[in-house]
Amino acid sequence: MNSTKNKIKLFQKLIDLIDNIREKCPWDREQTFNSLSHLTVEETYELFDSIVNNKNDEIKEELGDLLMHVILYSKIASEKKLFDISDVIETIVNKIIFRHPHVFGNIKIDSSDEVKKIWETSKLKESNSTHKSVLSGVPKSLPSIIKAHRIQEKAAGIGFEWETKENVWKKVEEELDELKKEVRNGNKSFMEKEFGDVIFSLINYARFLKINPELSIQKTNKKFIDRFQFMEKIAIENNEELINLNLDKMEEYWKLSKIKYH
Numbered sequence: 001m002n003s004t005k006n007k008i009k010l011f012q013k014l015i016d017l018i019d020n021i022r023e024k025c026p027w028d029r030e031q032t033f034n035s036l037s038h039l040t041v042e043e044t045y046e047l048f049d050s051i052v053n054n055k056n057d058e059i060k061e062e063l064g065d066l067l068m069h070v071i072l073y074s075k076i077a078s079e080k081k082l083f084d085i086s087d088v089i090e091t092i093v094n095k096i097i098f099r100h101p102h103v104f105g106n107i108k109i110d111s112s113d114e115v116k117k118i119w120e121t122s123k124l125k126e127s128n129s130t131h132k133s134v135l136s137g138v139p140k141s142l143p144s145i146i147k148a149h150r151i152q153e154k155a156a157g158i159g160f161e162w163e164t165k166e167n168v169w170k171k172v173e174e175e176l177d178e179l180k181k182e183v184r185n186g187n188k189s190f191m192e193k194e195f196g197d198v199i200f201s202l203i204n205y206a207r208f209l210k211i212n213p214e215l216s217i218q219k220t221n222k223k224f225i226d227r228f229q230f231m232e233k234i235a236i237e238n239n240e241e242l243i244n245l246n247l248d249k250m251e252e253y254w255k256l257s258k259i260k261y262h
Helices: 004-024 026-030 033-052 056-079 085-098 112-126 144-157 165-185 188-208 213-237 247-260
Strands: none
Touching: 004 026, 004 056, 033 056, 033 213, 056 085, 085 112, 112 144, 144 188, 144 213, 165 188, 188 213, 213 247
8 A cells, every 4th residue: 555645646646647637638628517428427437337247356347437537527627717626626525524524523323323314414514405305315316226225324314214124015015016016007107106016115115124225126127137248258159149949948048047047
């Protein structure tokens, strides 16, 4: 690990590099907040993929890419005389201190749930609006599973919460029964609504189990892909094409793939 002095030196070197490419590279010189935004989203998902796949070297690399974006955004802002990287750092430093009175103040707490409540109430105090919603900080463009999880976390942060995971599971079962009813009735619009309620309640249950629902589904997606591609590989090795196999043969290969990727 680098010393504090060397970390500061490296950070300054990165800032200087961004300044340099912003001046001398045609592509970097043309970038704006808008042109970079979709690339930042892509980099964030690449980091998420690395985390899902538990690849530490890739996590390190993707974190570097995101850090570069932060500094480049700050450089663009400084050229417009809006703010610079020092302002960005100062803002987050002040925010961290304000939202952690149990660390930097006199408040005493005993659990992470109390920390979440302090965090959400602190965020409301930061707003100039007296009518700001607890949920207003959830980005509209978040993927649905992550968005549902964040909505539930924020509501729970101010005490709007189930008491036990058993009660949450009862809610899951209730929503499943309502979905089954609408399936029997054959009303697609109501089926869609109830299906959404089932997913929302399952995400809530995952939260009570301390499971990240987005990470869970990503791992399931990866597992399915690995198993399916293994089936394709077996078929090729047997001079077959998966598309030409009957369901029984596919099931045989699927069982083999489950042994390899469990």
